[in-house]
Amino acid sequence: MTTPFISIIGLNHKSAPVELRERLSFGADKLKEILTYCCDSLSEFVLISTCNRTEFIFNGEQSVLEKYLMEVGSLKESDLQDFFYNYNDYEALEHLFKVASGLDSLVVGEVQILGQVKSAFELSFEQNYATANFAHIYQQMLKCARQVRRDTEIGKGSVSVASIAVQLSKNIFDHLSGKKVLLIGAGEMCELAGVHFFEAGVDQIMVANRSLDNAEKLASKFKGKAFALDQLEDAVWNADIILSSTGSPSYVLEKDLIKGAMSKRREPMFLIDIAVPRDIDPKINNLTDVFVYNIDDLNKIAEENRKKRGRAFGRAEEIVEAKLREFREEQALSSVGPLINSFRERLHGIKDDEQKKLFKKLNHLSDSDKEAINKSLHQIVNKLLHDPIITLRDEVKRDDSSRLVKVFKDLFNL
Template sequence: MHTLVIGLNHKTAPVEIREQLAFQEDRLQLALKSLRDMKSVLECVIVSTCNRMELYVVADQLHTGEYYAKAFLESWFRLPKEGFAEHLYVKANQEAVRHLFHVVCGMDSLVLGETQILGQVKQAFLTAQQTGTTGTLFNALFKQAVTFGKRVHSETEIGQNAVSVSYAAVELGKKMFDSFSGKTILLIGAGKMSELTAKHFHAIGANRVLVVNRTLSKAEELARKFQGEARTWDELIPALLKADIVVSSTGAKEPVLTRAMVEPVLKKRRSPLFLIDIAVPRDIDPAIHELDQVFLYDIDDLNGIVDANMAIREQEAAKVRLWIEEELRQFNEWLDTLGVVPLITALRDKALAIQEEAVLRIERKLPELTEKEKRVIRKHTKSIVNQLMRDPIVRVKELATSPQKELAQEMFVALFALEKQLNAEQEQEESDSVELPNTAALASGNA
């Protein structure tokens, strides 16, 4: 068996490509079944978010599995592969597993260490489980990956501290206010950055929002998102009197808040004024910083916080990379023990067949046996067989992770004469396999 991941993300494909290969949530189960029904595919999970689309596949043949997974994308989205093939990445076996561990930790995300992807991968796995497209391998792998992702986010700071300008403003605010409950935030300008910053403050309790903008309709539109109030540009000074936090991002060429405007306001206030200038050119006159009871931060201050926090995340990422290698080692050990399952199954089948044949001979020789006596004989002979098999099974599992695993498995097969059982199983698998069809035939619908 081979593990594959075939996908694209924000690093390999622009949004116009990603949006064409995004799975609709209400059709995801149907997509999973369609992918699993492709030749060579044994198990599958589909992860589809705004920044990535990934098919995780267990295939009986490596190249055949990759071929049919790509053919599935072409068929499902009704797109010629030439339109997206160059944006796809393909990772197999060890690299595929390592990639999944990176993804659940946020190590492969647009924002290093973000936590949302962990929940998205978990949901993708649960959906595949419910649909019946996972089996022994993916049930173990995805459970381990999700557990590992939770550990990373609880035991490291890879997802902590602001790495966006808008959230860095909140971190600064936390140093000034013990609580944001009941605080008023004033937005000067109704652009995207103002909205993002307000969203972060609003989420932690700053529930009174005022929006001042030169175009009142835009101010009203943004204010509605936070159950706030819009003000005309002429009402800027009265709004300053009410505000605890001011976020300015207007795109004006000259400062919209000058020292001469703010100084009289401070004389009428009883509390400090927290000013955040995220505009370039700056909206707020730097001279305001000289006034008492004013805390002014501009874009460079915020970027400094972001850079420092990103450095912390990078340090944590180095630690997580080492942890990933340990997780990979543990998974490989489990995978190695999975490789001896056919041997163990063959031994059990042979031993139980011998036990069953012996019981039938006893019953033929002793026809006077009651049903109860037959059950007792069957139970105890099976117990003897299980006890005899226990130690060999334990030892072959232990040796499965040793450097001599191949030799140990060969000796196990020879010692218990399991060639017949294993050959029968292999012949059955080969009879179920198919040859790779002609690419042109598949594209034309004749495969």
């Protein structure tokens, strides 16, 4: 059985709930641990882990990765079948191209995913966890994603998890003017959300972060207030909308904190958790007048976004399909390159041997006569080579050319 040139095993927002995804959300520091666990079972490896997906892109033995996932995620074997997908060869390539192009995202057309995928590959290249085979795939993936972005309107307008979260807030309230927003986290998602909230006309934007300095930098962009995480109690009770996106491995907002804040309020509070692992304890949803939404609750709005981008999505899929065909043809042609070279060498070798015999018999030939004969025989051989080589090249572009290649080798004793 031929080893796939690329394989993917993973789960995403479509295949698994956030409760499972957060158990398998890995930072870049997990790369070495995974590869140490897998020992020599993998020749190349890339880890993509975002709020909506965790994917292992690899060349090697899949079973050892499945064993790792079961151990760290406390999974049953049935979980691998129910919540995970796995692809090999061109199916894996198609999936990767779609992911990088924003076609497999919760928010179709989002630009953040390409940067996340690029960072994942570049980290593996830096650590020598991925080499020449994946480097070529990486370059073709970038070309595909950039063409999708350039030639379609898939990314037109505000398309990000943050923009969808703000849209949810607009759907909850008739308008956002007069509302006070607390952003927990100071990363890209919170900054994007802050921009959208600011443009929507909220009354105030507060920012809480582990680093007060970073909180102050982000808050200053919206003329807002900054808080350290140990000051959360002072900020939470005053917020109508809380959006959280940190990299914390445990809950940032717990039930007692929100319960205490609600004792000081008369208005309901809406909390939007776009972090994986989750920042907000789901038990908070049991409190009166408190409503918690996690990233999976954004699906309805995301689906409306997908429908609006239907035509652009179709065009983007066409680009992905075209790039896959190009890659497949390039791979097929490169695979028969040595065979074609052997074919040429064999026929020209036969021609050279027979020509030497001929010149020994016809020793009266002048050098110019020999040159003319050599040139003529060379052209004859090239003409004989032409049709079989063209046919071979055309046929290997199809899905299954292995039989033809075998017949070709047997026919010409290659």
